[in-house]
Amino acid sequence: MGSMWNWVMTQYKGYIGTGMIAGLFLAALVWLFVTEKNRNTRIVFIYMPAVVLLLFFCPLFARIVNLFTGEEIYYRILWLVPVVPVLAYAAVRLMLQCAGKKRVVVGAALGGIIILSGSLVYESPYFSKAENWYHVPEAAVKICDAIEVEGEWVRAAFPEELIPFVRQYSPWINMPYGREMLISRWSVWGFQSELYDLLKEETLNVGRIAELAREQNCDYVVFAEGKKLSGRFEEYGFELFDVLGGYAVYADRMSK
């Protein structure tokens, strides 16, 4: 049970980040427990979150949940704790304790505390300006539009940065490997591809790539335009189809 408790605590620490918002929430919960008079509000926004938190920290509960769902999503139990409404409610209640201009000052101060304790979502490094209304890289759109044949399957090997987006845009483009390659821990399940690894190299081994691409029925091979090549794709039956969005697209002359 001790190791399970440690595991639960690791999950909790990972979820709460700096712990500032969690601290505010616990303070709000205690303050509301002391001051809230409405019985229904107490049940729904004080007792219920407390029960959920108790369950979350119970090692036996964690063990049972993990048994059925795996370890990756246990943190979602914490979604059942209504942090946003409880904190917003407590903040308004605190403001109501004051009158006149003091109320405005308290409100602004509480807003400031929340802002300083939390983290603005748009500061996430995973955000970037959308390149189009599909919210997939424009290069993927251009390449898919160029190689797609309506109602027919086309198979292409893409570099890692385009892999997650290609099939979001076009269901008709198949790939010899997919997003499995991008998650290193999934390699234990046998998700490996030499072709994928070769396309990541600084200098592309043209002969081996052409051989593998043909073996895996790829009609096209796509890679960043600036990559160094060990030879010429033309020598292996491929021809430059186009250069689109900074990517060279080579077509196998021997494919259908």
Add this chain to the structure above:
Amino acid sequence: MLVLQIGILLLFAVAVPLGAGAGIAAFVDRQEKNAGFMWMAGYLVLLAVFQILSVPLIIRGARFSTLVLWFAVLCVLLSAAGVIVWLYRLHKRPALQAVRGKAEKGEILLWVVFGALLLLQLFMACYLTFADGDDAYFVTAATIADGTDTMYFYLPYTGGTTSLDMRHALAPFPLYIAFLARITGLHTATVAHVALPVILIPLTYCIYGLIGSRLFKAKRRQLPVFMVFTAILILWGNYSLYTAETFLMTRTRQGKAALGNIMVPAFFFLVYLVGERLAENKKVEISLWLLLFCLTTFSCLCSTFGGFLAAVLFGAFGLCALTVYKRWRLLLPLVLCLLPAAIYMGMYMIMK
């Protein structure tokens, strides 16, 4: 063309749920007869219907077009029925309008601040893109369904054919994206990354607004303050990658985001209404239990884990409410509301 597409999107994402929700609102206490309640209720009902309809069709290997046709027809029928029921009940028992005093200047200003914060979020949802690897599964599953007219027949990551993946087939939220794409003619990627956040972020705030309106029922003027704090908490809620607020702002198109940001707050709102009736010794309307039943079904649509989360919530509420109110008659409807979770989790255990 684009105007027409947006019009159809608004019809199915706003007007149709409003109509269907009106039918439910007609049977609840007068405080809940407002557009926000109808929108939330309509969404819960329609997406529960979507889940009930789609899972058997997926298992049977039906075409996606069949699902689109049936669901579109049901949407129109439920919406029309909802409006007719609403008008009939209104005619029979005219709803009393709550008398509201004129809004103060400060109150208006706070609503403006909240509106600006909401608009900012909607603009950012369109202007920025968030690179999330799971989209390669969920958005692609929608793109495949719309493009190839199949459901869970092809592997999203690579495109090869596959045996039915029960884990995802039992929680087919991506098919709802594909449905919206098919009826509007918009690309599934556009619906997933742009249209859905523009619909679901306001829906989440609508539910928080409903919660606030109950918490401050005697002090309605505090509602805009509550909403401003809510918006700040969501905007600055990215204290880790895992929070529900982060999921709302970054992964709105994934079922798990809907689970954490629509299902969970809607549950708290609905059980708050149930608690109000218990506290006042009033009968809990069947329509509220029906909404909680739909909520459980909706949670199963969002994620295979959704049914379990619903069970934890119902369990926590049951424990607290039974301890405080000592109404054992609550047990039966609570258990009945959990039936969808039991059924879909049972199906998963048997068929996985």
